[in-house]
Amino acid sequence: MESLRFWVLELQQAGHLPDMFQYAFLTNALVAAAIMGPLLGALGPLVVTRRLAFFSEAVGHGALTGVALGILLGEPATQPLAALFTFCIVFALLLHWIKSRTQLPYDALVGVFLSFAIALGAALLLYVARKVNVHILENVLFGSILTVQDMDLLVLLLIALLGLGLILYGGNRALLGSLTPELARLQGVPVRFYDxxxxxxxxxxxxxxxxxxGAILVGALLLIPATSARLISRSGRAFFWYSILFATLSCFLGILLPMAGALPIPSGAAIVLVSAVLFVLSLGIRKWRALA
Structure with missing residues (x-):
């Protein structure tokens, strides 16, 4: 982690970043963007291909309930990690387990779980609001990269390394299993395990x-850069790398613009708005190619 901070400090001292990035909390913000952007960008194509955008949105809203449960169980209000991760993982696995054993349309099933997560989170937040500062809950909803601490960076880095390992080891097989499950099984791919x-x-x-x-916007950063990449990509490889590029660019600009005063809004909203602008540009490029 210190090496990443040192990298940001070197960029600042070389004049590539404004002087304000000499402060630790802004350095943490930029390090978080450097980890999160490539990670979400790499996962985005699989999310789009497998049509799991609504699923990631449901898990994001489930984080509200996880945070509320953690605070009620006595965890620190700023880092209720155990309850947050436990609830969301159980939530995701239960949703996928029920999906594999029913004939319900997947979007309808996700809608049921999403409604449950929002309702339960709203009910618990009434009790939580009496115990903690309401701004902590606002940070959960809309994100605040300026409050990122060392533990948050460590957790994000460990998950990024895990995700990178899974993508390198089984990314192609997971993609094959999502596109043609029958063919994947014939080739010996454990489709259910990858699911x-x-x-x-x-x-x-x-x-x-x-x-x-932020819980409300995190699903968008998995979806929008990958969708933008799909609009202008002519191969699977280009789809993957454009998605990483757009997600990373969105994260960096979504941090730098508010800090420079050009976009005085929360970092989470700025990141998603930048990715939306890139989507519009990609749509324009696709239309231009069609007319050329």
């Missing part, structure tokens, strides 16, 4: 990113 592993990874990444982007 549950990917769902768990999405839950972990979503929860780790909540403090930065």
């Amino acid at each position: 549950y592993a990917f769902v768990t990874l999405i839950a972990l990444v979503t929860v780790a990113s909540v403090k930065i982007v």
Whole structure:
């Protein structure tokens, strides 16, 4: 972690970053963006291909309930990690387990779980609001990258390394299993294992990113950069790398613009708005290519 901070400090001293990045909390913000952007960008194509955008949104909203449970159980209000990760992982695995054993449309099932998570979170937050500062709950909803601490960075880095390992080891097989499950099984791919592993990874990444982007917006950062990349990509490889580029660029600009005063809004909203602008630009490029 210190090496990442030193890298940011070197950029600041070389004149590539404003003087304000000599402060530790802004350095932490930039380090978080450097980890989170490539991670969400790498997972985005699988989320889009497997049509799990609504699923990641449901897990993000489930984080509200996880935070509330953690505070009620006595965890620190700023880092209720045990309850947060436990609830969201159980939430994601239970949703996927029920999906594999019913004939309900997946979007309808996710809608049921999403409604449950929001209702339970809203009920618990009434009790939590009496015990903690309401601004802590606002940070959970909309994100505040300026409150990122060393523990948050460590958790994010560990999950990023886990995600990178899974993508390198089984990314192609997971993609094959999502596109043509029957063919994947004939080739010996354990489709069910990859399904549950990917769902768990999405839950972990979503929860780790909540403090930065916010529970309401975290699903958008998995979806929008990958969708933008799909609009202009002509191959699977380009789809993957464009998604990483757009997600990383969104994270960096979403931090730098508010800090420079150009976009005086919360970091989570700024990150998603930048990714939305990139989506519009990608749509324009696609239209231009069609006319050329």
